Amino acid sequence: MNAKVNKTKPNLKKDKTREVLLDKAAQMFSRQGYKSTSLKEIAAAAGMKAGSLYYHFASKEALMVEVLDRSIQFISDRVAEEIKKLDDEYSFEAGLKAFIRGHLTAILTHPDYTTTTIRNNGQLPTSVQASAHAKREHYEQQWRRLMKQGREQGVIRADLDEHLLRLMVLGSLNWSSVWYKPCGKSIDSLVEQYTSVFLNGCR
Amino acid sequence: MNAKVNKTKPNLKKDKTREVLLDKAAQMFSRQGYKSTSLKEIAAAAGMKAGSLYYHFASKEALMVEVLDRSIQFISDRVAEEIKKLDDEYSFEAGLKAFIRGHLTAILTHPDYTTTTIRNNGQLPTSVQASAHAKREHYEQQWRRLMKQGREQGVIRADLDEHLLRLMVLGSLNWSSVWYKPCGKSIDSLVEQYTSVFLNGCR
DNA sequence: TACTAATTCTAATGCGAGTTAGAATCTAAC
DNA sequence: GTTAGATTCTAACTCGCATTAGAATTAGTA
Numbered sequence: 001m002n003a004k005v006n007k008t009k010p011n012l013k014k015d016k017t018r019e020v021l022l023d024k025a026a027q028m029f030s031r032q033g034y035k036s037t038s039l040k041e042i043a044a045a046a047g048m049k050a051g052s053l054y055y056h057f058a059s060k061e062a063l064m065v066e067v068l069d070r071s072i073q074f075i076s077d078r079v080a081e082e083i084k085k086l087d088d089e090y091s092f093e094a095g096l097k098a099f100i101r102g103h104l105t106a107i108l109t110h111p112d113y114t115t116t117t118i119r120n121n122g123q124l125p126t127s128v129q130a131s132a133h134a135k136r137e138h139y140e141q142q143w144r145r146l147m148k149q150g151r152e153q154g155v156i157r158a159d160l161d162e163h164l165l166r167l168m169v170l171g172s173l174n175w176s177s178v179w180y181k182p183c184g185k186s187i188d189s190l191v192e193q194y195t196s197v198f199l200n201g202c203r
Numbered sequence: 204m205n206a207k208v209n210k211t212k213p214n215l216k217k218d219k220t221r222e223v224l225l226d227k228a229a230q231m232f233s234r235q236g237y238k239s240t241s242l243k244e245i246a247a248a249a250g251m252k253a254g255s256l257y258y259h260f261a262s263k264e265a266l267m268v269e270v271l272d273r274s275i276q277f278i279s280d281r282v283a284e285e286i287k288k289l290d291d292e293y294s295f296e297a298g299l300k301a302f303i304r305g306h307l308t309a310i311l312t313h314p315d316y317t318t319t320t321i322r323n324n325g326q327l328p329t330s331v332q333a334s335a336h337a338k339r340e341h342y343e344q345q346w347r348r349l350m351k352q353g354r355e356q357g358v359i360r361a362d363l364d365e366h367l368l369r370l371m372v373l374g375s376l377n378w379s380s381v382w383y384k385p386c387g388k389s390i391d392s393l394v395e396q397y398t399s400v401f402l403n404g405c406r
Numbered sequence: 407t408a409c410t411a412a413t414t415c416t417a418a419t420g421c422g423a424g425t426t427a428g429a430a431t432c433t434a435a436c
Numbered sequence: 437g438t439t440a441g442a443t444t445c446t447a448a449c450t451c452g453c454a455t456t457a458g459a460a461t462t463a464g465t466a
Contacts, residue, residue: 033326035238038423052444060424121381123236123322164396167382168375175374178324185367193367201404241453255414263454
């Protein structure tokens, strides 16, 4: 009857299948889209029946919300990790490269989660969309700060709109999830070219 | 009973509502996605009932196929138009700008059709997807030729992968349909910045 | 006005979806 | 081995969807 014991042990098993469920859901949502994916398919991929999902998630929407949350979290964490490797007073050039490396690595190594975000942007129930918007906004705020730094350091030339520049970079990065196949070029070589083209492009 | 008379006049009316139906369908498909859009909604937007759609289109899939066809056609035509304005022996710089202007104009002035292509990429019935793939392939071939020209003219420096460069440009262009609002910057100013950044970026 | 073809509507069918309640099974502690 | 709780299954229910056949309506022609 010890409360501590009741909380630690049983949660492990439950969390494990939650994890599997989320992974499979992300996989199918990213490939087929939210509406086209049935709970029956997701459950089957995790080795159970559709009704059993409701022991772990309140609804299909709730499941999607968590997938989207994790998706943005993956990217955000990965970028933060790259930034931490830099000095405290890093240059715009180094910062941009870190952002690109983090964003691209997250997108291409967790394609299921991140592609779900990108693909289903705009075609979700509004409640789901609102929940995802806040977190994405926070992440994009970091990109805005980076661009401001580039402007202040004089690396971004005066005639360029830095907001549009941010959208250009994010656009071409995000689009990679549409065509990227792990068998092709290495992520590192992609990072090099993205960084090089955009750095040369903006000064 | 003259066959000619029977063919010319009545088609006008029929084609007119077909047009409306396609427009409304493109609108809803682009906003909500293929699966999330019901024929009832499309029909209602065109002022009729769901069943009546089947007088004009064989199925929901057939309707989507035509929307996708038009979508790619819009872009392809618009780009061809810009190319035609150039000299026969145009430079890579001029060609790139024409491609960017054509692609961007098509995407942003017919957002319904083109966004449908982009958004629903990958979450459609395979038969629909196969049909769209051929036409898109032909259009991308033109981009490949442009890149090859840039390489041969020495504008694209040696260390850059021209295939990846093409994907970068197309990615950032296509992504604009996600965020662009007609009330913001003019399309022309976008064209200037895209061209400038990528031209400086690749040499 | 009457006839004919074109166009739309009505009503029904069948299917698969998300969801739910309660029964069945599994797990672990005593 | 028994018991209690956690986890999954079964079987239903409701709903909206795409699709269809035939009736109803419209519009043009003679």
